[in-house]
Amino acid sequence: MSEQKLQSQTVQTTGHAWDGDLQEYNNPLPVWWVYTFYATVVFALVYWTIYPSWPFGKGWIGGVSDITYVNSEGETKTHSWNTRALFITDMNEAAVAQKPYFDKVAAMPYEQIAQDPDMSGFIISAGKSLFAENCAACHQAGGQGVIGFFPNLTDDDWLYGGSYEKLHETLVGGRRGYMPAFSEVLNGDQVDQLANYVASLSGIGHDADKAVAGDVLFHSETAACYYCHTNDATGRQDMGAPNLTDNIWLWADVPGARTAESKVAAIRGVISGGLNKGVMPAWSDRLTPEQIKVLTVYVHELGGGQ
């Protein structure tokens, strides 16, 4: 049928023939297509006139449309249309909507923010997204941390302190953990004795004789562990020296070790190798003071705040 239809029409050919008899029909484009094409041409002309488009000399044609925005000094400025000015406008609009909350955050003391029902709703939603983007990569989505790498923020144990002020200090300035490698000053037996003593502090299976010897070593000038971890091994938050008596572990993977021997071995590894990690970046350049304050309260409310 289509063949009949073709024959019934008088379609022109392009006029040239290959191999003597091969010819090509010259069908016109559909009318709707042609007019759509013309419409796009007209659209382009209008678009070029309104928005910045053609390069011209050492600059470009800015277009007839302007954009007015308010800069950080509060001055109203007008510039030929561009996305950077549009961005400022967008940021300003959002800032206006959030301003009452952030102003309150800036003005209120931490305790009051945490207790105010309206504000704690804001802290939970704003804090959650700030935490997810900036903190969760290390401390994980729920703040549970990763043993061996990043501390748990939901327990009661704090390396540098869990008060609002200390959390704020940590967020603003960052932290850097350090413990010397004791393999350089102690022999293998001594490290083993210390590890058994540290295990005994948390009630983990250990060799009692070695633990006694480790106790002496811990408080001796040879190892001088008490210097940072204190005499009763509860740690010093001003130095980031952890409490060794609470059975909460960060660097030695004690919970992941199955047998008492491997738990002691994990502690031994930390003592002999030391630590030159536990780096927390400083956030003062990346987040605003209000955002840091929101995060301070958010982290405090994760469960371990003091």
Next chain:
Amino acid sequence: MNFNFKHEWIETNIGLMSVLTMLAISVGGLVEIAPLFFIDETIEKVEGVRPYTPLEQRGRDIYTREGCYTCHSQMIRPFRDEKLRYGHYSLAAESQYDHPFQWGSKRTGPDLARVGGKYSNEWHVQHLVAPRSMVPESVMPNYPWLLSTPLDISDTTNRMKALRKVGVPYSLSQPEYDANVKQFGETVARQLHIPDAQENLVEQANFGNYDGDPSGISEMDALVAYLQVLGTMVDFSKYTDDAFVEYR
């Protein structure tokens, strides 16, 4: 007819058709790209942007070798959501020494234009070796060999010479070095001096110990050094939010 004659003439001359096809398809590129070389204000005038140090540049080579750009862009657009997540939008000036630039057009992973300083070296090392140990929902492949492969530093100077040819101001002679001291200050200029490249690389890697293993220089050292400098060169607190509008 005259028209038909020309058409047939092109179709039967493959050489002519190739030339005309080339001309037709290059129009788009020429119109869009060429004028940018002549516009004065394409690159914003900002302080702090410098070419990469030898170690950072080697890290960048590994970044391109491993194809990081296929999933990670380095281009923060001037939108509110991007600002909130990644930081200040990227400036043209910040990639002026990038050859090739790593802007990218697709994100499977997050944008990395300002990842520098956001995480610790330790996190980067662990995350590159085993991404899911740090980010459980990640689809990023593991790159364990970066930690075990020593960095080949033998061709560092040649790589820098190649970049110098395409316009990166690495210095070979004393006058070039002096010009760099003037433009970037002495500390940076020293890092840009090609004859000292290997020495500088070793020094930076040993001092920074980016991979946590002080015994040697691995590819991880270089890559983490590069990641940690991304987006950190310009101090945006020096500029008002509308300073860059003037360039558009």
